[in-house]
Amino acid sequence: MSKIITSSMEAVSDIPRGASILIGGFGICGMAHNLCKALSERKDVGDFHLVSNAGGVDGWGVGMMFENRQIRSIVASRVGPACKSYEEQALRGEIEVELSPQGTFIERIRAGGAGIGGFFTPTGAGTVVAEGKETRIIDGQEYIFEEPIRSDYAFIKAWKGDERGNLIYRMSAQNFNPVMATAAEVTIAEVEEIVSVGEIAPENVHTPGIFVQRVVLGEDIEKPIEIMTNRSREGLGGS
């Protein structure tokens, strides 16, 4: 049975108010913009609980869901200045924010997807991150207990996908996506290209289709660059 859905709007049409959603992307690199945009256009739903490393940027990706005030809480490692609507709502206390160190953040999701009930990590020991958490000394070093994260939905951005849900990512745009794909009840993959089954060689599949329930071809394929740095062809220099 094919997992391909005809539009981003259809792919997000059953997401109810209050759903928890994992959203991949480092900044906007590797973020499923079309799925976020489609959900932001559904004015009937909101109060979402996001798990996304960052808060996105204004007018793009998850930033559009902040603009439409659809977010109740977010777990992230670094959110902020690039998204004004997030910042305004966070400062007014309208969004509940849980900061989790980036390595802990993704390991919690990995644990959630892998059926692991949490883990001990040295990251954050002796800091505010450790407050209220169980600690243990392992090999003479202090570790803190971190709980797993699972969600109702995951918005994944991949480069290519097939109707079985097999995915391949491009360059550093994979970031949180392959791990998040494993940790949701319904994983929706937005891809740049739908390929026929077998075109991605089995040894090159990054995310096996078992983790993916829906595949949709992204309608708007524009990929903005947040911070453009380059050098002139004559010599070294940023711009």
Added chain:
Amino acid sequence: MEVPRGGYVNLGLGIPTLVSNYIPEEYGVTIHSENGVLGVGPFPYEGDEDPDLLNASKETVTIMPGGSYFDSATSFSMVRGGHIDVTILGAMEVAGNGDLANWAIPGKMISGMGGAMDLVVGARKVILTMEHVSKRGVPKIVKACSLPLTGKSVVDVIITDLAFMTVETDGLLLCEIAPGVSENDVRDKTEADLLVASDLCEMFASD
């Protein structure tokens, strides 16, 4: 040179990104970026920027031959698992015992710690590059940090505009001072207690 030949190095956000332009190619150093790149290369030529190839500061970069891409969990396995030889970070405050604060100021908008808390516990060596005092002239190298910590007893080396120091089990050791700066100048601008190396010398004098 605090970066080992053939080593794996992570550069934190901000100033340290500049360091990559000063590591000689023959050193064979591989730059890790926690968003999932090993073998980060220089900025691309104008027109060659790729929105899918960024470093952890979200800047467009390139990748070196022999480089690789991977997911965030694998990236932080490299970090926490002790596979990164050196991380170079900025600091708001550092204490004589190696406590570091570099991610939050109470009362101000807090954007988050990103990967800094993982890097400071996981990298084999933590190097800070920072201004010796704040813009208002207040010492940033203190007896005890007042800002929220990034990690406890995690710093190994502190490089400032005035001095090069190492964190030893018995305290902060002043090893090198910048040209034209006296030992007393450094003491005046350092709140933490300072030990002085027997072979104290001028900075930049050796590699």
